[in-house]
Amino acid sequence: MSTNRVMIAGSGGQGIILMGKLxxxxxxxxxxxxxxxxxxxxxxRGGTANCSVIISDRPISCPVVHKADIVVVMNQPSFExxxxxxxxxxSLFLNSTLIKDPVTRTDIEIYKVxxxxxxxxxxxxxxxxxxxxxxxxxxxxxxxxxxxxxALKKEFSGxxxxxxxxxxxxxxxxxxx
Amino acid sequence: MAERVLMKGxxxxxxxxxxxxxxxxxxxxxTPQSEIPEFMSHELxxxxxxxxxxxxxLGTINMSYGIGxxxxxxxxxxxxxxxxxxxxxxxxxxxxxxxxxxxNVSRSGAGIGGIQPGQCDYNQVTRxxxxxxxxxxxxxxxxxxxxxxxxxxxxxxxxxxxxxxxxLADGMMGQMMEPVVLPxxxxxxxxxADIANYKPWALTGSKGKANRNRIKSYHxxxxxxxxxIDYLYEKYMRMEKELxxxxxxxxxxxxxxxxxxxxxxxxxxxxxxxxxxDGIKAGMIRPISLWPFPTAPFEALNPEVTKVVISAEMSKxxxxxxxxLALKDRIPVKLFSRTGGIIPSTEEIVAFxxxxxxxxx
Amino acid sequence: xxxxxxxTVGEGLTLTDTSYCPGCGHGIIHKLVMESxxxxxxxxxxxxVSPIGCSVVAHEYMNVEMCEAAHGRAPAVAxxxxxxxxxxxxxxxxxxxxxxxxxxTEIVHAAMRGEKFTTFFVNNAIYGMTGGQMAPTTLLGxxxxxxxxxxxxxxxxxxxxxxxxxxxxxxxxxxxxVAVNTPANVRKAKQAIKRALxxxxxxxxFSFVEFLSSCPTNWGLTPxxxxxxxxxxMIPYYPLGIFKQPEEEK
Numbered sequence: 093m094s095t096n097r098v099m100i101a102g103s104g105g106q107g108i109i110l111m112g113k114l115x116x117x118x119x120x121x122x123x124x125x126x127x128x129x130x131x132x133x134x135x136x137r138g139g140t141a142n143c144s145v146i147i148s149d150r151p152i153s154c155p156v157v158h159k160a161d162i163v164v165v166m167n168q169p170s171f172e173x174x175x176x177x178x179x180x181x182x183s184l185f186l187n188s189t190l191i192k193d194p195v196t197r198t199d200i201e202i203y204k205v206x207x208x209x210x211x212x213x214x215x216x217x218x219x220x221x222x223x224x225x226x227x228x229x230x231x232x233x234x235x236x237x238x239x240x241x242x243a244l245k246k247e248f249s250g251x252x253x254x255x256x257x258x259x260x261x262x263x264x265x266x267x268x269x
Numbered sequence: 270m271a272e273r274v275l276m277k278g279x280x281x282x283x284x285x286x287x288x289x290x291x292x293x294x295x296x297x298x299x300t301p302q303s304e305i306p307e308f309m310s311h312e313l314x315x316x317x318x319x320x321x322x323x324x325x326x327l328g329t330i331n332m333s334y335g336i337g338x339x340x341x342x343x344x345x346x347x348x349x350x351x352x353x354x355x356x357x358x359x360x361x362x363x364x365x366x367x368x369x370x371x372x373n374v375s376r377s378g379a380g381i382g383g384i385q386p387g388q389c390d391y392n393q394v395t396r397x398x399x400x401x402x403x404x405x406x407x408x409x410x411x412x413x414x415x416x417x418x419x420x421x422x423x424x425x426x427x428x429x430x431x432x433x434x435x436x437l438a439d440g441m442m443g444q445m446m447e448p449v450v451l452p453x454x455x456x457x458x459x460x461x462a463d464i465a466n467y468k469p470w471a472l473t474g475s476k477g478k479a480n481r482n483r484i485k486s487y488h489x490x491x492x493x494x495x496x497x498i499d500y501l502y503e504k505y506m507r508m509e510k511e512l513x514x515x516x517x518x519x520x521x522x523x524x525x526x527x528x529x530x531x532x533x534x535x536x537x538x539x540x541x542x543x544x545x546x547d548g549i550k551a552g553m554i555r556p557i558s559l560w561p562f563p564t565a566p567f568e569a570l571n572p573e574v575t576k577v578v579i580s581a582e583m584s585k586x587x588x589x590x591x592x593x594l595a596l597k598d599r600i601p602v603k604l605f606s607r608t609g610g611i612i613p614s615t616e617e618i619v620a621f622x623x624x625x626x627x628x629x630x
Numbered sequence: 631x632x633x634x635x636x637x638t639v640g641e642g643l644t645l646t647d648t649s650y651c652p653g654c655g656h657g658i659i660h661k662l663v664m665e666s667x668x669x670x671x672x673x674x675x676x677x678x679v680s681p682i683g684c685s686v687v688a689h690e691y692m693n694v695e696m697c698e699a700a701h702g703r704a705p706a707v708a709x710x711x712x713x714x715x716x717x718x719x720x721x722x723x724x725x726x727x728x729x730x731x732x733x734x735t736e737i738v739h740a741a742m743r744g745e746k747f748t749t750f751f752v753n754n755a756i757y758g759m760t761g762g763q764m765a766p767t768t769l770l771g772x773x774x775x776x777x778x779x780x781x782x783x784x785x786x787x788x789x790x791x792x793x794x795x796x797x798x799x800x801x802x803x804x805x806x807x808v809a810v811n812t813p814a815n816v817r818k819a820k821q822a823i824k825r826a827l828x829x830x831x832x833x834x835x836f837s838f839v840e841f842l843s844s845c846p847t848n849w850g851l852t853p854x855x856x857x858x859x860x861x862x863x864m865i866p867y868y869p870l871g872i873f874k875q876p877e878e879e880k
Contacts, residue, residue: 113275113446120275120448128275128446132301133384153539154532155445158614293713319713323706324739331703331736335710338697339677343710361700461715472695472711474718476674483689484697 094149096234097157101142101174102166102187107221110247111164112143114225118235118243119147127155140169147234162232164224165191166207185228187220203231210265216258227266273448278438279304281413281449282346282372282420283312289421290457291344291370292318293336295329297351300384301440302374305346316454326351330358337367338484340464340471342424342457346372348440349390350381353398359433360399363501364486366470368427370420372436374443377583377610385610386440388531389584394435395560395591402498404505406512407435407559409530413447415557421452428457428468430508437559439583441532441612508561515563516555519545523552525622526570526600528592529581530556532612537581540618549622559591567595577629581605581618642668644693649684653853655754655843656685658810659819663750664692666823667719670831676719677711679704681733683725684758692723702733705740708747719830720747726767727757730792734766737796744801744835748826751792751838754845755864762848766790769863774848789867793840797873803835805874809842811860815870825875834876842868 098115102108109130116128130143144157161182165171171191178184183201189208205227207220214223222244229240244263248256276284283305286294294313296306306322313320319341323329329345336343347355352373362369373394377387394407406426410416420436427434458467465473475481488494519541520526529537534555544551552575554566570578578600580588586604593602605621607613639645642664650656667676673694680688682701689696699707704722712720729737729751737749756774757763764774764781767789771780781789793807804826808819819841826837842864844856851859 116446117275120273126275126446126448129441130444132440132444152447153542154536154612154615155441155447156536156612156614158616293710295710321709321713324735327703328706328736328739331700331706332710332713334699334703335679335697335707335712336714337710338707339711339714341710341714357700358703365697464714472677472697473715474675474677475693475695481693481695483695485689486698486700487686489687 095152096147096162097160098145098147098162098164098234099142099157099160099174099177100145100164100166101140101170103169104139104141106141106166107218108141108166109143111221111225112145114240114243114247115145115147115235118239119145121239121243122235124148125150125152127152129155129157142170142174162228162234164228166220166224167191168193183232185224185231187224189220203227205266211262214258214261214265216255216262219259219262222259222262223265226263230266271450273450275446275448276413277304277444277446278413278416279374279443280308281417282436282438282443283308284451285417285420286344286370287313287316287318288452288454290342290424290455293321293333293341293343294318295321295323295332295336295343295345297323297326297329297347299348299351301376301386301443302346302348302372304443305372305374326354327358330355330362333369334358334362334365334367337362337369338365338472340458340468340473342428344370344372346374348373349375349387349393352390352393356398359397359405360401360403361486362433363403363405364401365484366431367433367484368431369433370423370427370436371433372420372438375437375439377608383610384440386532386612387583387608387610388439388533389587389608390437391559391582391584391587394437395562402502404508404560405433405435406430406508406561407437408514408557409437409559410442410557411531411534411555413442413445413449416442417449417451419557424457426512430504431470432504432508437531439532440610510561512558513561513563513565514557515566516557517566517569518553518555519550520552520554520566520570520575522574523550524574524576525549525551525579525626526575527551527553527579527581528556528588529553530559533581533583536613536615536618539615540622543615543619544622549626551622562591562595564595567592570596570600572599575600577625578602579605579622579625583607583612638665638668642673642693644691646690648691649687651847653844653846653856654684655752655810655841656688658816659750659752659841659843660688660691662816662820662823663721663723664694666820666827667694670719670827672719675717676721677715678720679708679711679722681722681724681728682759683728685723685725685752686759688723702728702731703736704728705733705736705745705749708749709740709743709745712745712747716746716833719827721750722747723750724752725758726751726753726755726765727760730766730790737792738799741796741799741802741836741838744803746830746833746835748830748837748839750823751840752843753792753840753868754843755789756845756848758845758848767792769867772863791868793838793873796838801836802838802874803876804829804837806838806872807840807842807868807870809860809865809870811842811844811857829876840868842870
């Protein structure tokens, strides 16, 4: 029996919500219990955005995540705000393209992902979120890689199909911590 | 088992309404429920329904009254201050016996307050802000599936009693996503021409009827009005008996019993597990109907076993008077409360209980 | 023998005695509206909305299916009804306190949406049912129980001309102001009702007829003098005429 609590934070427009939704969707497809809770408010593009995803083998009581075993921060302000939200022994994924400050925590695993740079290399600069999603999935095994690939194919279908190949590349871009 | 789909709360509420028989939706944007009018605006017309964006919540409730008078099955949604603005209409619909299903995706605070989740509409929805002797059944789901199921059922409840029905959710439920199983769509009436058969009292034109229908709220003569109020009162008493709903969790041996509804009940469910692991016997009564307030599970509590009842709310003790009445004051009631849009953590409620137990000893 | 006048009592109007004061315009206007609908053969397919005010009980007299609406909300209620029964004749019947004050939002937005019902607006420049208080339509200098020395511009502004206001809205397709103070004007008023109902039946948009009417009781005048007052004081400020009509009819 296991429960994973994931918190994803960044700025509005970085695709924070999409990352969370993809994770939640894939987990549901894998037959798990799942909740997804976005922050909401008056802020729009450029403001702060975060969401929480809980994935579990059993019914989930509360969708709010105060402490997470996986925290993803996509920009400097969210790093400052959520570094402390990682459970001891948990993992912090940070977008090292935009976050330059040193990590002060020593009781957690730290994964630096050059997300914007890797996304540019994949030919789709906007998809730093997909690079990061690849990193989380590959490193933690929270959901199966092939199921995310399937979900990406579904997400980037129809008019958006032109972005599929680059996003699949972005998803595979991060190799190692 | 039917397919599970991952849906945002507000969209699941809207989808459940359509499947439950909603043919008309009237709405006005307000956070945190704006996804409901957005969803309805593109989805309802595709399914043979009508979407109207009103000029205000006053417009919303009164257009809905018109739709209800004409026999259409109508769904509306809003959030706390918007519901406040509709109170004139709720009173009116009750007095005119016009059915309606309303959803309140509530937020926090009085006045504008904040847009984060809250439960401080308890008094507003259970007591009503409108004039007169009237009642509206209020159901408070705690999971997405609960919400979908009760919205789906509510159109028939509203029609059965010819009275508005309110679903109380909160911003967290409206914004979160969770898998749900959607029920099969049902049809309450075939088309416009079928309304007169389904609702013989509705305004469909007097053609072919022995007597024309009129829907009124005004009664000039005191004796006539009193008689009408007595008639409605009898109906409310019937609703009070027939619509009480609650769930009890581990209350039989519980020294501490929480009372919590909606999102708060989800959190308390986890609190119970943690406390029981620590050897503290805790249970919960989850009122599903807030009006009528479910009394049976409270009557079943034994003061020899249960030493304290905790009303866990995202409001300032608004539910306590109902709990005390249901308990007949046999067991002391304490308040655990977070407000302002803050959703409490399991840990802080566990800590609250541990402190409380020390104080009680 | 040719009938020169046929009463609609028992058809468009019920046999009930009205509760309106002697000299009140509601009786005439009720009759004109119901005659017009009866002549269309549509009494069985008409739904009306009565307002708050003296005519809250209009459904006692108008022999069609009707409901009451809260103060000022009749256009929203009529909107809902018309959306359920788009082929029925739907109308709201409202006074000036109801429509031009507390219900100004609802009437403006119903017009803006081009709702395909008709509003019959009875303007007697006063709150009747509540006992003669100043309405938004009360004339300058006109005495009321909340303007005992007469309405003053500096305190209450100038009376509002609703027909002119609504005529600026694209969704309002037919807007006319009539009066029921003389036999000739009464006949013209009926023509206006019929034109408005025609616009509704052709689903062209929102239609609106304003009636300048009298309130002898609250004006403190005899019925005859009240009718004179309409002609001498109201019509000069509220000119009669068609403010808006479908293009092809101009």
